[in-house]
Amino acid sequence: MSSDEELALTEVTEFQKSKDNVLEESKKIFEDVRADCCDIRKILLKFQERKEKFPDSYCDAYIGFCLPKLLNPLVRVQLINWSPLENSTDLKEMPWFRAVEGFSDAKKSSESKRDDDPDEEVLPRVIEKTILPKITGILRLVLSTLRTITQLCDNVFEKQVLSRRECSQAKQDLINTVVLRMKQSVEEDVFIPLYPKRYACSVSPLLQLLSKVLLWDETVQEDTVRGVGLSKLLNRCLLLNLFNTPPGPENIEKCKEVVACFPERWFQNLGSGSTLPESVNFCQCECVAISTCFCNSDETEEVVLLLVKVKALRIAEELTEECKREHLKSVIRK
Template identity: 35%
Template sequence: MEVDSTDEQQQQEEAKSHVGQAQSQVSRSNITTSSFNTLSSLGSLKPGEIPDAAFIHAARKRRQQAREQGGEPPLVETENPKKLKNITQRQKIAEEIGIEGSDDEALDTGQDEESSRWEQEQIRKGISIPQVQSSQPEDNAVYYQNSYETQPYGSSYSMPFTYSTVVQQPKPTGRADNGSVHYGTPISDLTPISIDLVKKRLQDRLSQMRVGHDANARRNKQIEEDLAASESAIEQLEGSSNNNSNQYKFLQEMRGYVGDLLECFSEKVPAVLELEAAMHQLLRQRASRLVQRRQDDIKDESSEFASLSNKAVMAPNLDSFGRDRAVYQENSRQRRIAEREARRTRRRQAREQNGKRAEHKEGLSSDDEETSTDITSVNMERDRIIRECKKAFEDVVEDFHSLDCIKSHFEVWRREYADCYRDAYIGLCLPKLFNPLVRLQLMTWNPLEGQCANFEYMLWFESLLFYGFEENSVLQRGDGDISLLPSIVEKVILSKLTVRHARVVGFIRRLMKSYPTVLHGENRYTQELLKIIVFRIRRTLDEDVFLPLYPKNVLENKNGGPYLFYQRQFWSCVKLLGNILQWEGILSGSCLRDLALDSTLNRYILSALQTTDTGEDNVPKCQKVVECLPVQWFSGLKGQKTLPQLEPFCRYLTHLASSFHRGSLGGSDLERRSAKDLIKEVVKMLGQMNALDHIITVAAEHGIKDIKPLLEAKS
């Protein structure tokens, strides 16, 4: 059947309505063969494809031929009974949904009214279905069943792309007689669709969508958190950038300030050290002058009574040129004797005014009195050094010589940029930086003077005491600024100490109590100080100690010069023993026992006691010696023996007790009672030194019965 060109446009317009009608007409009971072939041809369309005019014309032509021939439509493949079964199934479905008749004329009724609505619906489906398919892929068979169940049976044939796009197309199962290829699963093999199944699948689909929604919500929340973190990081980096800029600017300023400060100190510090050396030299000359005068006085008195002595024990006393200092001109000796006696008279008068003359022993006082000439010379040099100290930084602005100003710069650094402050080890540098300024304030400080000011009340100490301290702050372990003051004390204070008398011992003990790290054994300054102390003691023992040895008949005259000279030198040596033993706890035990017992007690004191008459005057001398001995030496001893270095002294005490006992034999009761009391005093001294073996010997020989408390206390 030919179609002329004038009818082609009209045919294209009618094709859109006929395609929809064909899908609804297939479900009728009388389906023609041409309609079935048209359905097979429509199934070859691609998803979303709209049939063209030629395709619609061919479909109309086949339908018209089938209408003219009448009867049952011929099958495409008569030898395939399965396809006949499909047609029968379609007829059954059509009957179930209430579609009657197979007359084409009846099917065309009402098509004009629905053609427009159908066309719009098909266009909408052709646009929306591929989008749903691409965004929400599902199982192909499931989608086919859902779409098939929710649409009228006949309308499915008006959408040839639905079945071919949604249902997976298997390979061609065969070719029909007219050359068309059939795809898809037969309808008879599909699972029956029910409302519950549809509901279940919708619910499953809803659950999947909720799961996807939850995942998207979590993802959105994570993105928001990442965004907030990124914004916070940006703000932090921007703030850090500003902080780094400020820190860089501050460090550049500190670099310039410290450079200028060091340049200033490089010029001024040598002058400060020179002034300090001048002050030390002044004090050293003063001390040397006093020591030399004391040695000269001893030599003068020794030479005066040398003819009365059979022998003398005197340490070598030579000057730097190897000459004997005993050789002096007579006029110089007479002048020294006059000055010496004048000083002794003034000291004696001072003791009488204080009421201490009766308990005083000649030789225990210190002869430190200076002449007016020496005092004037020392004061003039001292004043000159003080004036030079005031001029040291007079041409320097306050920022470079004031402790408070210098300290404030580093306190700002510590407070604002603590990490950088610690990384630069400023805490280790500050003691050396403040050292010259502290030395300048301690220029006239002398711990050996009786009226010496306490350095802890000086301005420099108060200024540095609270360095870096802030209210409500806690000091951290390992903070280098904690050791600021101890470092200054050990580098400045210890270097100024020189040993002359026991006052230095008290000062050092106070340092040990207040600054435990200062006198630590591994401290370099402490080791140097202890070496100087030991050296000075040995030098005193070798050069300053002298005990004359006179015959007993010479010492019988207690008002004579030799006896007074002997007593003075003996008590001076006992005083030295006490001063040496005050270093207990500072010097090592072995070193101290060697200096005090071997070099002083056994070498000088015990020798003097053994060469004199064993009278009752020797008891207070021995008691004074025992009082000087540290109690802690004997608290840890085990057994009945004392220290090995004290054995000679204990034997002398045993000999002294025997002498008292022999002297009382044949005497009056008063003499025997007095001798027994002296023996008891000897026993007490032996008990204080833990010489229990000697106590047993004395008690057995002289009938002393009250020694049991001593033995029980020791056991």
């Protein structure tokens, strides 16, 4: 955070005071409600008992579809002080999550004649109406930084149990917000020096951001992930660093870390010996580094293996010919 973004001590104190007041007031929300009517575990226990005694009438009453509406207000109260970007309690460790998860996973009564069980969707539906909107709101207000994207992936989205419905509005809103923040993180927060040879830019934060962006593959549309991760981050930022790193083992290690970030499925159905269009410059960068200084060394084989992994077979063959390492062609043809 830069100096012009830092909050004054008085502002921090005032914010904390307001936050404490909100938390204190939230304790009064259910003060006039019986304990067994605002305790999620006790509520679900009653429905579970009903389901076991009268399974068919329970299903005919569509209880599983109504429960999320009953539970959502209770869950939102428990989430008032929860933030995925802070050191809050892990979502799966929260009492309400355990209670709803246990209810959703409970075995169906053998007396029920139904194959599908709407109760299995209670937890995903609660998450869609409580967790996802809260995360979306946080991301819209919090500055888009490497830390934001990293913690979001680690603490929230990878651990979510989402509904079988592929495209709920809450999920789509979250994905759209994440995509916007990822683009801003790459375009605004990644520093690209005007004179790169005079400025040693650390590659570690860039690799970390690349890894986190590509984790969204299969959740966010592939074209979007490739556009942000490869076209913008790899080709505009990381390649600049690699081009200005002296050829050698350090450079190759960086290339290995880059390739390790790529989803393998992107390269499974590529034909004609060509890699992804967005990774061509990266592959050529590897070849230039090897052919310039290490044409007859073991590093050549390491680079060829990397090129084969990303299906840049033509580039790999050209490198073996230029470096006169004909025995490596057998590796390419496998």
